Amino acid sequence: MHRINLIKILTLLLLAVTISANAQHDASKEAHGESSHKEKDIKTEIKEYIAHHLLDSYDFSLFSYTTDAGKKKYFGAPLPVILWDNGLKVFSSSKFNHGKTLAEVDGNYYKLYHNKIYKTDTEGTINYDEEHHATNVKPLDFSITKNVVFILFVAILMFFVFTRMAKSYKGNLMPKGVGRLLEPVVLYIRDDIAIPNIGKKHYRKYMSYLLTVFFFVWIINLLGLTPLGVNVTNNIAVTFALALITYLLTTFTGNKNYWKHIFWMPGVPWPMKIILAPIELLGTFIKPFSLMIRLYANITAGHIVLMSIIGLMFIFKSWIGSPLSFGLAFILALLELLVATLQAYIFTMLSALYFGMAVEEHDDH
C-alpha cells in the first residue's frame, strides 16, 4: 500500500513541476483539463505495468506490444504448468492464452486470474467473498514459472562459471579468465565475512553456502536490473527459501552453548532467565525473517521507484519530463546497482553472523 502512496506523492510532485512549466508556456486551461484526464489513464496503465512486472508469470514473455488492430502480441515462449489436483496435471501455459481462455485438462477447468490458477467450472466463473477475494479452489501449483526458469538459468550459469574457474586452477597457481575476476570476491567472502564472523575453526563447513548465496543473490539481482531480466528476489517465496536455509543451518549446527544462551541465559538472575527464554527463542525466528523481508523489500522498492520514474516520461510529455525522468532514472539505476551488491553482501554477512552465534564456544558473558 505504501508503495502506491509513494508513487502518488512522486507523481504529484513532478506533476506540479510540469504544470508550472506548462503555465509558462501559455497552455490553455481546457487543454490542461483534457491532458490531465488522459494522464490518469496512462498512470493507471503504468501502475498496472509495474505491478505486472513485479509478479511472476506462467509464460516467458520478454515483452508485449499492441498491434495496430488493437490485438496484444506477446514475444516469448509458454512454460509448463504443473498442478497437483487429485493427480499430477501437466500442460502448457499457452492453454491459458495469457489469462484469456480456460485451460481444460482431464475434464477439469482452470482459470488464470490475477496471476493465480483457480479451479473453475466449465464457464470459468470465479466466486468472490464479501472482500472480493476469490473463493475458488486453488490447486497445489508447482508450475515452472518464469522465475523458476530464471533461477534455473542462473544456477546453470553459476555452475558453469565456477566449475570452469575451479578447473583453471589445475596445474597453475593463478586462475585464468573469469576466475581471476571472481577470485578476489571469493577471498573477500572467506577473509572478511566468514572468518571474522564464524571463526577460524568452524568457518569451512559454511563456506559453500555463503559463497553460493552471495553469488546467487548478486547475479540474480544484477540480472534483474537488465531490461529483459526477470526480477526474482522480489518474490517473497524466493527470499523465504533462502532465509529458511539460513535458519535451518543455524538451528542444526548450533552447539550446546548456543541453545544454552537461548533457553537459560547465563549470567542473569533466574527470573530474567524465564523472561529471556521466549524472547530469545522468538529472536531466532525474527533473524531469518528480517533477512527475508530485507532482501525482498529492498529489491521490490528499488524496482518500483525505478520503473515509476521511467513511467514519468510517459506522463509528462513536456520538455522537462523526459530529461528529468532520464536523469533520475540513471542515478537510481546506479544506486540500484549498489543496492543489488549491498543486499547480497548483507545477506551473506548476516547469515555468517548467525552461524557464528550458533558455533560460538567461549562463555565469558
Next chain:
Amino acid sequence: MDKLIEQFSLGLFFWMLILFVILVFFLNKFAWKPILNSVNEREDGIKNALEEAENARKEMQNLNADNERILKEARAQRDTLLKEAREMKEGIISEAKNEAQAQASKIVEQAQETIQAEKQAAITDLKNQVAELSVGIAEKVVRGELADKNKQIKLVEELLKEVTIS
C-alpha cells in the same frame, strides 16, 4: 502483511528450495572445494616460500658470522704461530750461541790443556836434554878434568846448583 502472504507462491518456493539446495551441493563438490583448496595450497606455498627465504636469510647470516669467527680464529692462530716461531727462533739462536760459546770455551780449554801438556812434555824433554847435555858436558868436563876427582865433583855440584828448574 496480507499482501505478502497472498503473494507467496508455494510452487516458486518449492522450486527455489530444491534448485538452490542442488546448486549448493553441486557447487560445493565441483567448484568451491577445488577453488578453496587450491587457494589454500597457494597461500601455504607462499607462506612456506617466505619462511624458507627467511630461513635462508638467517642461515646466510649465521654463515657470515661463522666465516667471521673462523677468520678471526685463523688470524689469532696465525699470530700465535708467528709468536711461537719467533720464540723458537730466538731460543734456537740463543741455544746455538750458548753451545758455540761452550764449544769455544771447551776448545780453548782443551787447547790450554794441550798447551800445558805440550809445555810439560817440552819441559820434560828439555830437562832430559839438559840432563843429557849436562851429562855430555859433564862427560866432556869429566874428560877434561878427570884428573882431579874432587874438583870434578865440586864442579858438578856447582853446576847443578846453578841449573834452576823452572
Next chain:
Amino acid sequence: MEGLNYIGAGLIVIGAGIGIGRIGGQAMEAIARQPEASGKIQTAMLIAAALIEGIGFAALFAA
C-alpha cells in the same frame, strides 16, 4: 483507519531514518578519528544499519 496506517508508516520511516542516519554519522566520526580502523567500522556500520532497516521493513509491512 487507512490514514492511520500511512501515519504509522511515516513514523516508522522517520524513526528508521534517524537511526540509520545516526549510525552513519557516528561511523564517519569514528573513521575520522581512526582512519586505520575504517574497514571494521564500515562492516559494523552496515550490520547495524541492516538490522535497523530490517525492523523498519518489518514494521512497514505490518502497517
